Amino acid sequence: MLAARACYAQSRYPISLLSGCSLSPQFDLIIGGARLPHSRELADIGIRNGLTAAIAPRLELAAMKEDAGGRLAFGGFVEAHIHLDKAGILGQCAICEGTLTEAIALTAKAKAGFTEEDVYARASRVVEKAILHGTNRMRSFVEVDPRVGFRGLEAIKRVKADYSFAIDIDICAFGQEGLTQEPETLAMLREALAAGADSLGGCPYTDVDPVAHVGAIFDLAEEAGVAVDFHADFDLAPEGSILPEIARQTKARGYAGRVSVGHVTKLSAMAPQIVDELAASLAEAGIAVTVLPATDLFLTGRDHDRLQPRGLAPAERLRRAGVVVTVATNNVLNPFTPFGDASLVRMANLYANVAQLARDEELAAAFDMVSSCAAKLLGMSYGLQVGMPADIVLLDTDDPASAVREIAPALAGWKNGVKTFVRTPAELLRPAPNAEAK
Secondary structure (H helix, E strand, O other): OHHHHHHHHHOOOOOOOOOOOOOOOEEEEEEEEEEOOOOOOEEEEEEEOOEEEEEEOOOOOEEEEEEOOOOEEEOOEEEEEEOOOOOOOHHHOOOOOOOHHHHHHHHHHHHOOOOHHHHHHHHHHHHHHHHHOOEEEEEEEEEOEOOOEOHHHHHHHHHHHHOOOOOEEEEEEEOOOOOOOOHHHHHHHHHHHHOOOOEEEEOHHHOOOHHHHHHHHHHHHHHHOOOEEEEEOOOOOOOOOOHHHHHHHHHHOOOOOOEEEEEOHHHHHOOHHHHHHHHHHHHHHOEEEEEOHHHHHHHOOOOOOOOOOOOOOOHHHHHHOOOOEEEOOEOOOEOOEOOOOOOHHHHHHHHHHHOOOOOHHHHHHHHHHOOHHHHHHHOOOOOOOOOOEOOEEEEOOOOHHHHHHHOOOEEEEEEOOEEEEEOOOOOOOOOOOOHHHO
């Protein structure tokens, strides 16, 4: 293992091992003939004891071998922002207006009737879809408040444990409906962190005092030593952004790299120079941004009777300014987003289409937004490289840009070197040749 790692470190190119290196004569598995991101060369991936033990143009050692057939192998998709607890509740909610206010109200009413078994069943269906689409890391927000109690939290804790063979789930205890007007929620969030939640989420735009809300979430996060993820600036009015306050507190508390914000659709309504100033502030503070195309497109701009705005935060502009930017699912089959299948490559394609991206490098960056950048936001180890856990997904394409252009399906996945799913490629069944016609 050490020899392989040393050889890898000395190599000039990520998929090459120097020919003189000594390797163990046995792997548990070799995935042969794969293409890696940022490379056009074919490589074999050797797996041993759940780790990626070698990556080389050809591994001729005895092991069980799976042929990748020149398809793209990478570390798997990473879902940075999803709500498993309230997925799949369309049958309980009659959407009339399609607005954010209505979605919050309908969900608040529905979640009062949630049971642990109900949440577990709905969340499990979404997690299974995510796994089959190639996702192996995820952050799920879980609402904790007097309406739903801890039923959602207990259900998602079970989902996390039961699907740990295939996916790592960060549970983010979330105060959707404010804190200052409902102080008991803050106490419940503290209890949720003690009971197994991994991170803390706030929603200042639903609070009567957004600044106090931000401060309270930071105080509790510091107390528990966890990361913070805010739903923020979810409207199309250019004024009144909470981002400067979040950036100020992030820097004051030394929380760089542990804070993220989702939606921030306000940025799409701001003048470019203002966006650039906020982008510089976010990058300096170490705050990541998550764009949620399906929800943001569905809910915003409904007050326009023509030329409806796209309402998406300018992710490409933020990325060029040095901000860690991700694209994520948010909601599936509920009043916030009445469609969805937990496919992140589909979400990257939707984002790229709406953002009018065309160049290969732009589409490759969109691919990173649902993979390596999302892993960075979550603070999770990531990467198809020697010495790392063998978390590998095979896509039916040969490069990241094409994966986004064509919504390439996932064909197989491994977690810690163990195969977790397989999807048979579609096959065109041509009619047999007619012998008499000859």
